[in-house]
Amino acid sequence: MKYQVNEKGYYGEFGGAWIPEMMYTNIDELKRRYLEIIESDDFRNEFNQLLKDYVGRPSPLYFARRLSEHYGSKIYLKREDLNHTGSHKLNNTIGQILLAQKLGKTRIIAETGAGQHGVATATVCALKGIKCVVYMGALDVSRQAPNVKKMKMLGAEVIPVYSGNKTLKDATNEAMRDWIANPVDTHYIIGSVVGPHPYPDMVARFQSVISAEMKKQLLEQTGSELPTRVLACVGGGSNAAGAFYHFLDEEKVELIGVEAAGKGIHTTETAATLTVGSPGVLHSSKTMLMQNDDGQITEPYSISAGLDYPGIGPLHAHLHKTGRAKFLAATDEEVLQSVLLLTQKEGIIPALESAHALAALEKIEMKPDDVNVVNLSGSGNKDMETYLNYFGY
Amino acid sequence: MKNRINQLFEKKKKNIFSVYFTAGFPNLNDTVKIIQQLEKNGVDLIEIGIPFSDPTADGPTIQKSSEIALKNGMSLNLLFEQLKEIRQSVSIPLVLMGYFNPVYQFGVNNFCKRCNEIGIDGTILPDLPLDEFEAEYKSTFEENNLHNILLITPQTSEERIRQIDEASTGFIYMVSSSGTTGAGKKVEDFQKDYFERIKNMNLKNPSVIGFGISDNATFANACKYANGAIIGSAFVSSLKSEFKLEDSISEFVKKILSSD
Numbered sequence A: 001m002k003y004q005v006n007e008k009g010y011y012g013e014f015g016g017a018w019i020p021e022m023m024y025t026n027i028d029e030l031k032r033r034y035l036e037i038i039e040s041d042d043f044r045n046e047f048n049q050l051l052k053d054y055v056g057r058p059s060p061l062y063f064a065r066r067l068s069e070h071y072g073s074k075i076y077l078k079r080e081d082l083n084h085t086g087s088h089k090l091n092n093t094i095g096q097i098l099l100a101q102k103l104g105k106t107r108i109i110a111e112t113g114a115g116q117h118g119v120a121t122a123t124v125c126a127l128k129g130i131k132c133v134v135y136m137g138a139l140d141v142s143r144q145a146p147n148v149k150k151m152k153m154l155g156a157e158v159i160p161v162y163s164g165n166k167t168l169k170d171a172t173n174e175a176m177r178d179w180i181a182n183p184v185d186t187h188y189i190i191g192s193v194v195g196p197h198p199y200p201d202m203v204a205r206f207q208s209v210i211s212a213e214m215k216k217q218l219l220e221q222t223g224s225e226l227p228t229r230v231l232a233c234v235g236g237g238s239n240a241a242g243a244f245y246h247f248l249d250e251e252k253v254e255l256i257g258v259e260a261a262g263k264g265i266h267t268t269e270t271a272a273t274l275t276v277g278s279p280g281v282l283h284s285s286k287t288m289l290m291q292n293d294d295g296q297i298t299e300p301y302s303i304s305a306g307l308d309y310p311g312i313g314p315l316h317a318h319l320h321k322t323g324r325a326k327f328l329a330a331t332d333e334e335v336l337q338s339v340l341l342l343t344q345k346e347g348i349i350p351a352l353e354s355a356h357a358l359a360a361l362e363k364i365e366m367k368p369d370d371v372n373v374v375n376l377s378g379s380g381n382k383d384m385e386t387y388l389n390y391f392g393y
Numbered sequence B: 001m002k003n004r005i006n007q008l009f010e011k012k013k014k015n016i017f018s019v020y021f022t023a024g025f026p027n028l029n030d031t032v033k034i035i036q037q038l039e040k041n042g043v044d045l046i047e048i049g050i051p052f053s054d055p056t057a058d059g060p061t062i063q064k065s066s067e068i069a070l071k072n073g074m075s076l077n078l079l080f081e082q083l084k085e086i087r088q089s090v091s092i093p094l095v096l097m098g099y100f101n102p103v104y105q106f107g108v109n110n111f112c113k114r115c116n117e118i119g120i121d122g123t124i125l126p127d128l129p130l131d132e133f134e135a136e137y138k139s140t141f142e143e144n145n146l147h148n149i150l151l152i153t154p155q156t157s158e159e160r161i162r163q164i165d166e167a168s169t170g171f172i173y174m175v176s177s178s179g180t181t182g183a184g185k186k187v188e189d190f191q192k193d194y195f196e197r198i199k200n201m202n203l204k205n206p207s208v209i210g211f212g213i214s215d216n217a218t219f220a221n222a223c224k225y226a227n228g229a230i231i232g233s234a235f236v237s238s239l240k241s242e243f244k245l246e247d248s249i250s251e252f253v254k255k256i257l258s259s260d
C-alpha cells in the first residue's frame, strides 16, 4: 500500500485538491462518495458486465514473436487497442458514467487531446442517453479530425478551444470553467489520472483492470504472474497507472513510463514533464510541471496529441521521486520508427501515444528470458493521416 | 499598523466599491497609474491581478488581459518592483489576486514578506484551498499582517460558510452566481435567495459581492445585500491602450457610482 493515495489525496508530496471554492461542493461530494459507490455490488456488477460485453474485455495479452526475435527478449503486448473505441480510455469513462448516474448528474463534460477520451466519453453518453460536451484544443481538432467527426456522430457537442497552444492543457482549462459555471447538473469526466483528488485515484482504479488481467494472463502464458518489466506511455498517466497498479507493491517488477520528448528533451519543443519539469500546482493538483521561473506554465510539444500536456498525474510524480518507476522519453522521430517496426513485424498499427512505450525497447537492456509487457494503449486508426504523410505511402 | 482592510470596513459599512484589474494590461507599466487613478476617483479597495498562464476560474476578458500582460512581460518580480513605492502616493487597501503557482514558485514566505514591506493588505488566491492554507501558510500570512480572503459561492453549504467565516479575517468574497439556476427559477430570483440567505446568516466578517457586477444597476443591487461589490471584467474591458487612462478610469467609476 506504499504507493496508494492517503486520505488527504496525496501520493507522498504530490496530489491534493487545489480547487477554487467554486468546485468545492462537487469535489467534496466525489471525495466522500466515490469509494462507497465504486465498491458497491450494484456498481461492480454493472461495471464488470459492461467491461466484458461492451468494451470487449479481457483484452488479449499477445506474445509478439517477431518483435521478440528482433529485440532478443520476450515481448508481450497488452492489447488495449482492441477495446471498443480503440483505446484504454473507455475503461475509465464506463466507470465514471456509472458514477455520474449514481450522483444524479444529467450532463457530462470532458476534455480531450487525441480525441480518444472524447470519443470514449461521447460513447458512454450515447450508451446512457446523457448529454455530452467535449472541449478540444483547436490544434487537436485539426490534427485528430476523424475523432472529432466520431464524437459528433455519437451526439456530442465538440467545442474547439482557442486559448494558449490550443491543445490538451487549454481544453482542460475550459472544461474546468464549464464545471465552475454548471456545478449542479454536470459531472466532469477527466480523462487521465490528473486533476484534484479523488480523480487520480478514481481513474487509476478504473484503469487497474489492465494489470489485474495482465497478472492472470501472464500466469497462464508464462507460469508466473509477475513479468520482468512493464512499459507504458505517459501523458497524464492513466494507461500507465492501470498497467502498473497491481505491480506497484511487487518491487522486483520494473516499471517504465515513457514520456514524449517531442523534438528532444534539450529543445523547448518537448512534453517530457518529469525530465524538464519542477513541482507546482496546475489543474488543481500539486505535481511536476513544465514551467518558467515565474511559475507560468510553458507550452508543451509532441507529435502525439494525447501526450502533449505540461503536467503529469501525481502518482507518477511520486513514483519518479521515490524511484519506484523509471521514466524515459522518446522523440517524435524514434516513435515513428517504432510505429513502422510494429506495423511490419506484427501487423499491428499502434497509436502514436502507445508507440512511445515501444520506442523505449530501443533504450533499455533486456535479457533473453526477460518478460517485457508493453501496454499498447491504443490503435493507430486515428493517426493514419500523420503516418501517411510521414511515411509517404 | 492596523491592516487597511479592517480600517476600511470599520469606517465604511455600505457601498464599498472595489475594482479588479490585471497588472501589466493594457501596457506593462500602467500598474501604478491605474491604482492612483482608481483611488483618486473614489474607489475604496483595489484587487491587483497577478497574471497567470492558466486562469481556470476566470472568464474570457480576464483570460485575454492576462495573456496580454504576460506577453507584455509582467511577472511577480516585476510587479513587486513596480509597487515598491506605492504607499507614498496611495492609502486605500490593496489586495493581490492570482493563482497559487506563481506565488508558490516565488516562495510563499518571500511573497508574504514582500507584500508586507510594500504595504499590501491581503491576497485572494482562489486555488489555494482553506485546508492547505490553514495547515501550511496561515502563520506566515499573520506574521506579515496579510489577510487571505476566502470565497463562498451559491453552492457553499451553510456549515462550510460558517467554517469560512470563522477562518476569515478581512472580508468574505461572495461569488455572485454560478451561471446555473435552481430548479425552475430565474437567475435573478436564485441570486436574490442566495444573497438574502447569506445576509440572514449574520456573518461576523463583512462581505463583498463579485463576479458579474458590470454596471451601476448590478453594483447597487449587490450593495443592498453586502457591504460592497467588486467589478473586474467590466473594468478591464473599459481599458484600451488607445484611450487615455485618466479619462477612461474617471468615466468608468462615475458611471458605476451614478444613481440613475
Ligand SMILES: Cc1ncc(COP(=O)(O)O)c(C=O)c1O
Pocket (backbone or CB within 6 Å): A087, A088, A113, A114, A115, A116, A117, A191, A192, A193, A233, A234, A235, A236, A237, A238, A239, A240, A305, A306, A307, A351, A353, A354, A377, A378, A379
Ligand atoms: C492511445 C492513447 N494512449 C495514451 C494516451 C495518454 O493518456 P494517459 O497517459 O492518461 O494514458 C492517450 C490520450 O489521448 C491515448 O489516446
